[in-house]
Amino acid sequence: MKQLLDTVWQRRGTSWIWDEEARNQVCVAREVWSLRQFVQAVGKWPEDLPSNGNNTLVVAGLEGGLDLLTPEDAETWLGDSMKQATLSFQDAYDGQAALIFWLPSGQGRIKFHPATDSVEWRCAAPHSDRLLAFGRILWGEANEYPQEILLREGSKPAGLFHLRIT
Template structure:
């Protein structure tokens, strides 16, 4: 997976971040939308987004919602509801804004396979032995793989960035 040190992920594309410092660079806690707000806004997107001078939307709650579902239901919901909402957002803003999912436990739950660049999500108890094919579900047909976000040289991964999913 290619590393990304450029802050382009704060202005464009779709990202999944788990680093608190990265989230704090984007917005205040009051600017984070709930997953419910995000899903309700589909096809009724606001002109200006709440963060980064109206160009960035940070959404919290995806991880908790996945944890409430069985692995099979989570896979279906992620591929149908969440992906469709992401595609709607992308289409409405024509790739000129950033959609960022705040996953505070993501570093422990996202599993990257360097040999294949595949990304999986570790399910919550009692299904911790199950992995959702996160990348295949959300960007399986994309022409490029996500990049791993680093805030500075030598730091741990802060998240994943994808320019555009299809």
Template sequence: MRQLFDTVWQRQGTSWIWDEEARNQVCLASEVWSLRQFMQAVGKWPEELPGNNGRTLVVAGLDGSLDLLTPEDAEFWLGDAVKSAILSFQDEYGSEGALIFWLPLGRNRIEVHIPTDEVKWLCEAPFRESKLDFGRILWGQANEYPQEIFLKERDKSAGLFHSRIT
């Protein structure tokens, strides 16, 4: 997976971040939307986004919502409702807005298979043996496109960035 040291993820595309410093670079905690607010905004997006001088929307709660569902239901919901909402956001803002999913425990829940760049979500109890195939569900296994976000050289990854989901 390619490494990204640029700040492009703060201005465009879709990202999944788990590093608090990274989240703090784009918004105040009070500017983070709930997943419910995000889903309700589909089709009636605000003119200006709440974070990063009107360029970024940070959404919290995706992880908790996935944990409440069976793996089968989570896969369907992620590929249907959540992906549709992401596509709607992209259609509205194009390259003028960044969508960021804040996953505080994502470092331990997102698994990247290095040889193939497959990205999986590790399910929580009682489904710990299951994994959701993020790559297949959200970006159709276009595995060459997601990039690992790094804030500094020799740092742990802060998240994943995808420039445009189709």
């Protein structure tokens, strides 16, 4: 998987971050939207985004939403509702804004497969033995993306970045 040292993820595309330092680079806690606010904004996006000089929207709650559902329902919800909301955001800002999903436990839940560049999400108990095909569901396994976000050379990944989901 390609690695990204650039800060483009703070201004463009869609990211899933789990590193607190990375999140703090783009917003303060009061600027983070709930998943509910995000879903309610579909089709009526604000002119000004709350973070990073009106360039960024940070959303918390995706992992909680996934955890409340069975793996089958989570896959459907992620592929239908969440993907459509993400596409709506991209279209509304013509790709000129960043959508960041804050996943505090993402580092332990995202599973990379280096041989195929596929990305999976480990479900929560009682389904912790199951994996969702996160990459296939959200970006169709487009192998040029996602990229691992690195905050500095040699650091552990802080998240994943995808420039444009189709």
